Amino acid sequence: MLYRALLLIISAALLSGGAFAADDEADYGHIAGKVLTTDGKPVAAVSVVLKDTRKMTVTGDDGRFSLKHIRSGNYELEASYLGHDRQVQTVTVSGGATTEVTITLNISSVNLKEFTVTDNRNPYKETAPSNSLRLNGLLIEQPQNIQVVTGRVLADQQITSMNDGIARNVSGVTRLEHWGDLYARLNMRGSRASAFRNGMNITSTWGPLTEDMSVVDHVEFVKGPAGFLMSNGEPSGIYNIVTKKPTGVTKGEATLMTGSYDLYRGTLDLDGKLTKNGKLLYRLNLMGQMKNSNRAYEFNKRYSIAPVLTYKFSDRTSLTLEYLFQHVNMFDAGSFYVFHPDGYAKLPRNFTTAEPGIDPTIIDDHSVQLNFQHSFNPAWKLTVQGAYTDYKQEGSTMWPIAVNPDATMIRGVGIWDAINRAEFGQAFLNGEFHTGAVQHKILTGIDVGNKHYLADWSQTIPLDSNNAFFDLNNPKYGSPVMGLPKFDRSKSLKERAGSNIVDQFYTGLYVQDELGFFDNALRLTLAGRFTYVQENSYGTKTYDNRFTPRIGLSYSIDKSMSVYALYDVSFLPQSGILENKDEKVKPVTGNNIEAGVKKDWMGGRWNTSLSAYRIIKNNELTPGPANSNFSVQLGQTKTEGVEFDLRGEIVKGLSLVANYAYTDSRISRASETAAVGSKKGDVVPGYAKHNANAWLHYKLEKGLLKGFGISAGFSYQADRTTWSWGGTGQDPMPSYFRLDGGLFWQKDRISVNANVFNILDEYLYSGAAYASYYYWQAEPGRNMRLSVGYKF
Template sequence: MFRTTLHYLYCLLAAMVLSHPLYATEEKGNGHIRGKVTTSDGHPAPAVSIILKGTAKMAITQEDGSFLLREIKPGNYDIAVSYLGQENAAQPVTVVANRTVRVTVVLNISSVTLQEFTVTQHRGSYKDLLNSPTLRLAAPLIETPQNIQVVTSKVLADQQVTSMSDGLIRNVSGATRLEHWGDMYARVNMRGSRASAFRNGMNVTSSWGPLTEDMSFVERVEFVKGPAGFMMSNGEPSGIYNVVTKKPTGVTRGEAGITLGSYDFYRATLDLDGKLEKTGRLLYRLNLMGQTKNSFRDYEYTNRYSIAPVLSYKVDDKTTLTLEYTLQHAKMSNVGTYYVFAADDYAVRPRDFTTAEPNLDPTVIDDHSVMVNMQHNFSDQWKLTAQAAYFSYRQTGSSMWPTEVNADGTMIRNVSIWDASNEAKYGQLFLNGNVATGAIRHRILGGLDLGNKEYMADWNQGHDLDSAGAYFNIYQPVYGRPANGLPSFDRSKSLRERAGSNIINQSYTGVYLQDELGFWQNRIRLTLAGRFTYVEESSYGTKVSEKKFTPRVGISGSIDAHTSVYALYDQSFVPQTGLLRSGEKVKPITGNNIEFGVKRDWMGGRWNTTASVYRILKNNQLSNDPDNQPGENFSLQLGQTKTEGVEFDLRGQIVPGLGLIANYAFTDSKISKATKGMAEGAAVPGFAKHTANAWLNYRLQQGALKGLGVSAGFSFMGDRSTWTWGAVTQKDLPDYFRLDGGLSWERDRLSINANMLNLLDAYLYSGAAYATFYYWQAEPGRNLRVSLGYKF
């Protein structure tokens, strides 16, 4: 049915458009401009903005520096050429009726300077005009009919973000983390459900993972709101976040950094970038990081290091091969000790209180990944990308959860083994095309996705630290002498033998095709796309297979060179795993998304805004069963949920020296079709109805104090629901407000950055009601980080 509907819609829209006099043929008497932009030393200048002054005509140069402006009334014009909002050159041109004028615009910088400028400006900006190639959409962000937000490397540096779980989501409207496991993995919620985790365009999401990426080897993080499964493999209808790793730039440079902070936080990084031979055909990038960190709670620590080398080889003028390896090693305390438990309410103990026991064996994780990427340009219009990856995650450790929590503050702490393996293989092949048929421009995307994931874990051994009559008391804690001693787990068998039925396998194949048709000199763009996905999954002893076709229709229009509006209809499909108390099969998630938005670049692209409204209908979403008792992990499958919301994002340089990121989101997620035990209209857990964030940085541009900067930011969550369903009498979370501020100084190659986090020293936490008690995780009070960086 979907195929027939999509085909009918495609034919109907095409017939309507082609039958209109404006699009049927080129307007008689008008002319065209075909041009090329080069640097002063004769090299092509790609990704340069072309604007025909006095009109709404605009273009972006291709990799060979070429551009085309169609259907221009005869007359004299000026072509403005700018890059990252900086006007660099202007070229007069005379358009003659029924003729194509050819022009060459020469930038007044060399190719080396342009490349250095690209690197410097990209790393020094709070915004970006383009998405990364890993998102596969060969179009400027302002023309894409979807809400996509980019967190740049400059933002990561200014805010001293060290991992995905370290406050990065404050830079994106509506993104929240209501639960966390320290630096083990980040679970991000957007638009009422979990956002899928991607790295370089590959879906690395697993039940407990992936290991959160350290920002030392990350160039940027892209948040795609709403369904993205049409091209990015099966994913949640709420959206994805795509971590883009650093690649060689061809500019020889380096940067070293040291960060010191509260609670024995010590961190060092090194970033080397350059050429391995004179012609620049063989490039390298190497990022190294080492870190130790204790906590405001006793017996809690996280030590990490990462090694991330990348090689890029230009085989010829058309083909580039890139090989990337990443190792992340983590050694941390028992992850369950982040939680605190009480029978009567949240936060009844000081924030530095812990249920941890000293001398527990650490949790150790080794995370390896290898990626190979090949890009081949058949011509200026057609580009083929092929990539493959292998991920291997090994974990040896334990978790902690209570066997018993009593009203008088006594409890029995249980330590359970948590050894795990997470292995995945991916293959992707996609083709980008940019062609014209008459007056219609086509941006074509088609590809193939293959993936295979296996997660297994041993959760089958547990040890009570305490016992009846020898409880642990949260009001009179005694550490170092647990009644039953410390655990000693049996690891004599292989992990696969010990895991038993706790093994999850998933393999999928997806094919997709998209055509973005541009009309009226690409001022109106119609996107028609579809994807077919086949998935086989085995989890907890059951095996299922699912297949589905999901269509996508979007339209985007440029009001002028800097403003666009869009509308989108999209569907999503993602199999899921879980245990239902009834023993029934878990159904896959399906979702429909309708979205409308407006985007605008201000001040020549120095800053931009995005506003969107959306509605997502999501079928078969899983949520924790409210009847779970300690040790149980059953889920409920909801009939249908409806999430509606409004989102606004602002980012960029408002005036010289003043960078600002601000966002707000209203999210309302409810059950629209009831299922067992759930009432229609009940709120879906795991989101905040109101979220607002801001980060402002001002740096003096001249004078004796040139380079001195001051920054301030806040994060707010209001009407916060808990992570899981709770009884009617149990409480929701209070509102959340955090204020941060800092001072910095940059001059030439040296930079110093100091941030004071949680300036108000507020008691901040997340948590939920669980069974007959509450749990919560506190955040640090007022704490300091100081970084010193040197570029060479």
């Protein structure tokens, strides 16, 4: 009944727009405009406010903005760009008409580049989501916890990939395992966060390949289900990588980085116009990197090439073509693991079970994306995009064949060749209209995806034997008794993969109406999505479809503060091998109820958000406590938590990211076939109950030391669970604390940044108990990075 009611309400709102508005719309008009420099270049991220009203917005990359449904009359339009004087312009709004406005800031494009170089723009806070999130409005107005990690944060913390410390910047996000920087497994709210790139769900079983930060503009984290993006996923939420696009301003940046363990890295970012009229724009990012490890024999060499072209047919229509190629040459993906029968951290931090001479893992990852945007008028915009990804891997992974009670073992090296291909297509329409005094923000669209993953794990070759074990307490390297592994690749990968294939095809149709009352101070979101999923996973075929509703409520107490509540639903087809092989694996169904408050401070320089949530999941799979080769299907789990985030420029020169999350995830109803270790009240693996982080960045703005600054940050986790079930009576994970800090200097076009990580030189690790032994992955001890950048 709820589903039908929602559909009827949304349909009525869509169909009745013209009928109810005819008498009143003649009294209302729109403002559409652009903000330019003194020499005619567009300026992004300018705050535009219609004074004495609640109307406000932010300019896009093209400098354009729009304000809709304004009663006829004379107004003052105020444009502000951090670090510059506010510009106020008088505008007259006429009923039934759109008033075109051009605002000129007292800054040239040359000075704009200098302005970007000196980083006077708010570096740690975003006001609006990217177009790829599809939401038409400011972040403070959304009935959901959405956090944005800006490009400046990524640069200040010297983050080089999605595996490299980004989790510290968002409440409750933790990284599980390392996987040799192959892919980022990020968890939040008790389960895996789905990976998106430019609004497309590229999540796969062992992917995607972790993005290098040289191509990333910023990263958006959406907490909880996000029906406007997908419904066939974990209810914990998603992270969305937003790649760099042409800005229309000719500029460039080159950066060199060096650091501990023979890290050498160089990046080049070029941005500009290919035609004098500015219709054809380009962006080119290049990266090359090589580094070793605190453990012997491990290395990781990467390079990436990312050209982007944008053609602007007009101010209303654009077409963008992106290509990204990433190449990886690295040591065996599993060599990070260390094993011992007696507990965690029983071996030195730099201990390794790896052998020199093992063939490297080679990965080539291609992706192409085409994005078309057309604004019919200031109120309606169509976006159509498609993408193709092609990932090929040839390599291996290490895992023990046996770990003995006397701390000896037989090391095994298994083949890991894989192909990961996917095609995506999307079309969505954003629009606004009014029925009387009620504002409607419409989002409707279609998503289609086709994913294909296959892998060969069929060959495992021992390095040691029962007569010549590898001794963990007295290791010897260089001449394993069984020799180095040589795999048989005479057959095609498809033939070798057998049933190790995961295919997924899905189609999603959705419609959302955000109804605004009392001059849009109160916003009610009603939405529904129908998703069909067909999956063939490891030889098991599943078909499923669901209608998933979404209801949100948001109220702006004033322009700087809002409160919200949300109910959202998701489902996730899944596959696995149960101990009772005749038992069918059911899809995960989940729902999220949350409420929160958002507040902008000091005129929007920094903001805070506080949310509380409860997620119910049914039929979740998790590795079995007795044998992780089999899965356990839980009856129901409940995850509850509180999250707090602070980000922005607290005072001039002082920027801060700080967060805290309390998370508790437990089995709330055991299944009838629940195994030992999966009864009601048991903890669900994969999170830390207490998770706190902070990163402070302070730059001197005046005096002889102008441009110098200091950074400092910490990460803390307590009551950590392992990433899979621990055995009965085995040790828990200890608490985690890491302290980082550094110095930097910026002057004109030059920047120097040096950071020291794990200043206290703590033995930090994550891991789990497995059968009769423990395994863990240790982070490096105290280490440093130094980067020098030049902008031109």
